[in-house]
Amino acid sequence: MGLYPYHIFTKPFCQKKITKKYGSEAIATTIQVPGTGYVHKGAFVRLAGLAQWTIHHGYDQNGDLPMFWPMTFGVQTEELESLEWPNPGYTIVLGSNLVQTRLPDVHHLIEAKKTGKVVVVDPDFCSTASKADEWVSIKLDTDAALAPTHADLTGSYKVELTDNTTVEAVTVFSLLKEMLTEYSLETVAQITGAPAETIERIAVEAATRTPLHIVYGPSNYQWYHGDLKGRALSLLPVLTGSIGVSGGGISTYAGQYRIRFNVSEWWFPKEGTLNWVPYLHFLNSGGPRYPEKGIKAMIGGWGNPFDQHNMSNALKDRSASGDIEFVATFDFNMTTTCMWSDVVFPATTWYENYELTATILHPYLQLQEPAIAPLFEARTGLALMRGLAKRLNPDWEALLYPDLDDTKASLEIIDLLLKTGGMETRGITLDMVKKGPVRLHSTAPDDRQVPFYEQVHDRVPFPPPSYPAPLPATARFVKTGRIEFYKDEDLFLAEGEQLPVYKPTFEDTEYKEDPDALTKYRLRFVTKNSLYRVHSTHSNNVWLNELQGHKPKIFLNPADAAERNIAANDLVEVYNNRGKTRAWAVIDPGCRQGTLIFEQGWWAKYLQDESYNSLTRAWIKPLHEIYFVPGIGHRRSDAGGSAVLRHG
Ligand SMILES: Nc1nc2c(c(=O)[nH]1)N[C@H]1C(S)=C(S)[C@@H](COP(=O)(O)OP(=O)(O)OC[C@H]3O[C@@H](n4cnc5c(=O)[nH]c(N)nc54)[C@H](O)[C@@H]3O)O[C@H]1N2
Ligand SMILES: Nc1nc2c(c(=O)[nH]1)N[C@H]1C(S)=C(S)[C@@H](COP(=O)(O)OP(=O)(O)OC[C@H]3O[C@@H](n4cnc5c(=O)[nH]c(N)nc54)[C@H](O)[C@@H]3O)O[C@H]1N2
Ligand SMILES: [Mo]
Secondary structure: OOOOOOHHHHOOOOHHHHHHHHHHHHHEEEOHHHHOOOOHHHHHHHHHHHOOOOEOOOHHOOOOOOHHHHHOOOOOOOOOHHHHHHOEEEEEEEEEOOOHHOOOHOHHHHHHHOOOEEEOOOOOOOHHHHHHHEEEEOOOOOHHHHHOOOOOOHHHHHHOOOOOOEEEEHHHHHHHHHHHHOOHHHHHHHOOOOOHHHHHHHHHHHHOOOOOEHHHOHHHHHHHHHHHHHHHHHHHHHHHOOOOOOOOOOOOOOOOOOOOOHHHHHHHHOOOOOOEHHHHHHOOOOOOOOOOOOOOEEEEEOOOHHHOOOOOHHHHHHHHOOOOOOOEEEEEEOOOOHHHHOOOEEEOOOOOOEEEEEOOOEEEEEEOOOOOEEEEEOOOHHHHHHHHHHHHHHHHOOOOOOOOOOOHHHHHHHHHHHOOOHHHHHHOHHHHHHHHEEEEOOOOOHOOOOOOHHHHOOOOOOOOOOOOOOOHHHOOOOOOOOOOOOOOOOOHHOOOOOOOOOOOOOOHHHHHHHHHHHOOOOEEEEEEEOOOOOEEEEOOOHHHHHHHOOOOOEEEEEHHHHOOOOOOOOEEEEEOOOOEEEEEEEEOOOEOEEEEEEEOOOHHHHHOOOOHHHHHOOOHHHHEEEEEEEOOOOOOOOOOOOOOOOOO
């Protein structure tokens, strides 16, 4: 049957005990990003629904949710596929290190230099900057001020209302132009620290060499006001007519979130109910959907939250104090999270199981096939959920293919997903994916991944659907059915954010809480992704660690180093009010003054048990609470939640 042997459950999985004491929603599960595993991650979601556990979505857990998308376009996220990268006339990459973080695809970006131009805007001379036609260094978190405009859509009009009264209305563009008078070239140069001449020249080039493609990277939007930056940057492709066309638009390349077709049949059985709770509400022990008696048990896979997630120290403290009573982890590496777990379920790797994947850069369905049988006691996610269901409730077990072995059940589920996936999977069969990757269908010609093609060419109202949410759950974000740069809800007005303005870093968060932080801590800590790891995965790979001299590194500008008497290769401590970490110094003139860059992902055991994530803090921006639809299925239509950032 492929179920786990009983001895793995010897410390009894105490779901029954916790449920009795606190209710089933006190057990929280997480599956990280959906796109890399529709079958086994789906099994977790399915049982979570049946058992009525709480579930967290990877999108806000990681801070990867780009909030300008729902605010401006009414979708969760969109992007050009990498096959479109050679097509723009002009590409501006703002804070996305594609050479490292999209390594297998980046040759397509290099192609774009042949017929177009590639500009990288980044406070760091990162690998992508080194390959670009031009690098513009700006101060951290000032991108919103950079986004300029062109065009004329101004004017004021008399508009008759349904009650026959007449009001004077001005266009959004007029308001925007008025607001932009505050952002003269000189002011923008001063805010961003980039030369006025460069800003002006790039603005003219971008406007005249269309289609324009903006790549707005996760690290850049994972700031408190990342939504404002995204709303401002969206203006550029919109005003230059670069939306809905091949090679144009704005793209955000974070993790593999995008659910590319309807997964409801497998993920959301009608017998179940899912209680989606934002991960930050869990960290803050509160929020609109936080279970009344709290979250007392965690059961997770595909992640290492005790190193990798915001406020990992809070998680450790709560586990140590007994507030979190039980942690179970499903992994094939003995990570820091496994060390903190009561039970570790040995998981299969991608070489040992069947799985169906389809990711954001690649609109293809791909079948993972086992190269070897599972080693030792390793089992798949489906086997784990079947093992738990068998011991918990025969009714739940009955909905998890009890009569089939693990391989047969996995293939049956893939077949079901393909048959019920909707327009995107129409005509695609298991036999086809067994032969190789199969392109999903889209509404653009040749099934290409060109966001908003239908909206621009066929005048279909915004937004297109965002799986797995039903359309009304996201359509309510852009009530006009159009791209919205002006937001007139009360909260936007109260915050002065009805138009995309620039707001300085930390003023609404860190400095509000501790005004002294402004003078006490003068360096800004950025934790970028490493070439040698995917987050903390491969942290324990000795060959990759050898390439790094077995040393975690911190990069800083020569002037900042000199001021502090720091020499190359010194072991330094980085600290703030919340915590500290240590690393070896690299003196790097490419790193902008005032910025400190740590390559994240080292397990705690390589950092004397001190975590880079003890310095970070995720603040909840109130506006985000109303603009996030978590992974709700088509069977449910409510929504709510929040997005997060992780820096600062
Ligand atoms: N090798 C590798 N690849 C990965 C990952 C990995 O861990 N390792 N992780 C994957 C995942 S889940 C994600 S979310 C992505 C992350 O992908 P990226 O966002 O590309 O990753 P980072 O290296 O963190 O950041 C890119 C750049 O953003 C810059 N930056 C930071 N703040 C600002 C700002 O305010 N303005 C501007 N203009 N630039 C700024 C940094 O200096 C850095 O050079 O990568 C994915 N790919
Ligand atoms: N300071 C700081 N913190 C960050 C970030 C940052 O840039 N700076 N980035 C944030 C972002 S964008 C993200 S996406 C998160 C990522 O955070 P995590 O998702 O926690 O990423 P990893 O640390 O790589 O942990 C993935 C775990 O899944 C396991 N795994 C891999 N494949 C499988 C599988 O098929 N089955 C099972 N069962 N397990 C598997 C691996 O062994 C590994 O232990 O980190 C966030 N945290
Ligand atoms: Mo991510």
